[in-house]
Amino acid sequence: MSTLAQVRALSNVRSTLGIRMTDRPGWRQLSELLGLGPWPPIDLEMDFDQYVLACVLSRALEEIDAGEATATEATGLSQVELRDILNCSFPAPTIHAFRLVDVSDTEPGLEEELLRGLLLAHARAGDLASVRFAKIIARRALRHGHLWRELGLFDRVELNRLLATHFPTLAAGNTDNMRWKKYLYRKLCEAEGFSLCTAPACQECKDLESCFAPEEGESVPLGVD
Template identity: 70%
Template sequence: MFAHHYVCLSAGQWPPIDVETGFDQHVLACVLSRALEEVEAGEATATEATGLSRAELRDVLTRCFPVAPVKAFAIDELADPEPDMEEQLLRDLLLAYARPGNKTSARLAKIIARRAMRNDHLWQDLGLFDRAELSRLLATHFPLLAAGNTKNMKWKKYFYRKLCEAEGFSLCTTPSCRECTDFESCFGTEEGESRLARIRNGMELP
């Protein structure tokens, strides 16, 4: 499994992620690990967990992870995901800012929009190790969108603020963030334990 592969590596043995393509593969491995957790728990299918179509998911697995346990995702039995209105709006926002002609950016837009519907911090929903990895991901594949978050707002809050601005209304009625009584909701820290760390801490390693 993706998760087992990751947690069985010591800190000095992580796959190199300095090169952009290597980092993209790391992100996709994290997302697929989360998807596989949900599949095995009966919470979602692989397409429901990732927001990708069957064809897109198969292509990601065969191109990026040729030795991955493809059968575990039961792709042949799946239906393509159908985003609801909220997810579609977020997907459209991300696609509008995605790197032109970049297939990975377009697929990450779908993945991020789907995972943003979950309840944790977005970096946790994606299975990443921390918020810094999410910020790097967004700066790489959605540079103009990421650059607009100059106040370090929580990413989910920032996305919804951008959606509201596009519709011509404000997310809240407070005249400025400094006067808001719910400041931490938008700008508080996004700390916590990554899901892979939770697995590692609960796993008896060989």
């Protein structure tokens, strides 16, 4: 199945689950760029990485159209990386929506560099996709919302799968089902030899819910992040 068909099929799957992807401006615009017409039959073997990229790009389109960020600022990727992804995975008209001719590469700040370094230290060896997702996740983690939302994903289960696939040793350490953004920053603190948390144990912390409470709008089976 082609990437175009995969993205369309995923949209169809999400509709059957009661998630209206067309309610999101970025996804609606992306699906229009991918072409009109009926969705093809669902293929359960569709490529998950391509789906995640489509979700991230849909969030980027929302920020671009709102004047909040350029394509490189929204994704953490360089112009060359974005062009390569769009050329390889999406129809030609999609490239124009991201206005790559008008953008320049952005240098990550210290916080983003630390997050990127943490992810890269646990990335799959020799996997270009893992390197690119490290950059994307580090940039999107700087946004204020839940990380899975800022990546354009539809629940924490998808974020869990993304991290377990591309950063397996890092993901495996989150045994207590901590919120992923909290977990990433805790790992950064541990690497630097200090902690922002003063509680002797999570169970004794008055802010326990900020790290472990269910996130609004999520769809998470019991025991799964």
